[in-house]
Amino acid sequence: MKKFVDAPFLPTEVEIEQITEDSAKISAFPFESGYAITLAHPLRRLLMSSSVGYAPIAVKVEGAKHEFDSIRGMLEDIAIFIINLKELRFKIKGEEEQLEIEYSFSNAQEIKASALENDDVEIINGDHHLATINSDCTLNFSIIIQKGIGYVPSEDLRDLIPADFIPVDAFFTPVKKVTYDIEKILVEDNPNYEKAVFTVVTDGQISPIDAFKEAITTMYSQMSVFNKVFDLSEVKMVEATSSDSSIDLKDLIVKIEELNLSARSFNSLDRAGIKFVGDLALMSEVEVKSIKNLGKKSLEEISDKFAEIGYPIDGSLDEDTASALRKKLEQLKA
Template sequence: MRKITTSAYMPTDIKVENVGPNVAKVIAYPFETGYAVTVAHPLRRLLYTSTVGFAPTAIKIDGVSHEFDSIRGMLEDVAVFIINLKNLRFKIKGDSKREIIEYSFNGPKEIKGSDLTNSVIEIVNPDAYLATINEDADLKFTIIVEKGIGYVPSEELRDYIDNDYMALDAFFTPVKRAVYEIENVLVEDNPDYEKIIFTITTDGQIGPIVAFKNALEAMYQQLSVFGGIVDIDIPANVSSPAQTGEHSKLFESVENLNLSARSFNCLDRADVRFIGELALMEENELKDLKNLGKKSLEEIKSIMEEIGYPVGTPELADQKEQLLKKIKDLKTQKSEG
């Protein structure tokens, strides 16, 4: 049964999985029905349009006046050479946003991306083919590599570069693929909550998690413009049906602690049913439980520390009321069942 609430459920679980080289998954859940696609779709668009990357924006080739020219001793025409150049993925090694790099090659030689790597520039796909020149060739060219986002067509760059350069279409985005899936997940007795599974693949200029961070930052920056006309109070902890699902261990039975019979029976008689009750107790409260001996006290304290929730866990103080209410509800459900 759906409950009446005054705020949307706040997802509590997020996981990152490294699937392979430059491929990662980001998983977040549970979202209210319909919220997953509301969050996922704009993030996917921002991954493509707002992730920072590098690209050549202009080229100057000695002896060449336009892109339909040819170079003596080079197998490829200039147009094909430029296409191959665009397929190389550049990365500026330092903090610079723009670099001008000169290259000179003598044949015979097959030129690949690795031949363009130097102290300033790294080619992240070094095996990519660029051109083949014979013994008569003397290939000299200069490229401008810049840092940017998205895609900028050459027409918009022509007024920005010197006349002796040819402007290039600039494909800055390092994200090769960004897709998401939405699955249903069960929260208590409601199967209609949703999970987002992002799969992000980059070209190696940056990692997929950095790309995801760029997209999130872009989203926050765009939304922050409304802060000038409205004052939004975003609570640190939003109440949700799962009630702090990131601490799901606290809602497990004390039976899962594998305590000795003496210790377990003592807790059972005191109506301590859940691990969270122990984590929220102060040590003096635990000592005051009827018939709990020193040996049992030390056993409970030791096991609680092992699972990461020592008795009286201070990090839970701000959520104590919320957690105790959840535990009370669970006890009620158990007794009614």
């Protein structure tokens, strides 16, 4: 017997299958008919376009004036050298968004990508060929490595790099391939529910699971623009079964500077106008992650500090506590 419903079915299950280190399957189900593809298509686009990666954006080769030049004693001309360089997959070890690194090679040898790894950068595809030089050659060059998303052609980089560098097409996206399948799944007696199965393959700069998490975070952050029109805090997806009454406002009106954060973390928060712990407590996790120049290590440091005072980032504040906190912060900032 069919029955009327007044809301779409909410999917409840997620399955993760790690195929290899750089590939995984993520499945979510059960969806109402038509809902799985509604979710899957934009997520695939976000995975391909919004995942953060690292790429060389410019190179300077001693003795070469332009990309059509050549270097004595190097088998490849500069154009081929740049093509090989574009295929290198870097990963900056620290929290810097841009690095300029100098390299020098001499004596007859084949230079592979692994030779470029140092204390500042990790090379993902170490076996990749870069250049071949003979005993008469000394190859000195500098690379600018940048953190970014998507693809940026070299023409758009000319005004962003030093004049003596040659711009390089930047392929930031660490996701190599994303596919999805929509499968039918049985729920009770209804065979028309759906299962969305994503297959994600990355180049090793990021795990496929982390890339998927980033895409979800990006989707949420893009949707947050509607917070300006609708008070989404009033939308309750699941009724709370209990409330945490242990939150003390005294912990939330502590100044950020009293948390003894690293200079990088403190400066990121300070530039964003965040002066008190309560400012962060009122933000969603997506909003915290969107703070400019707040890297992964800084976020982990802040999370640890919040855990010390017994309050996790993105913990749920009931409306009365949130309202009281806002009023108190307004008074302190007045």
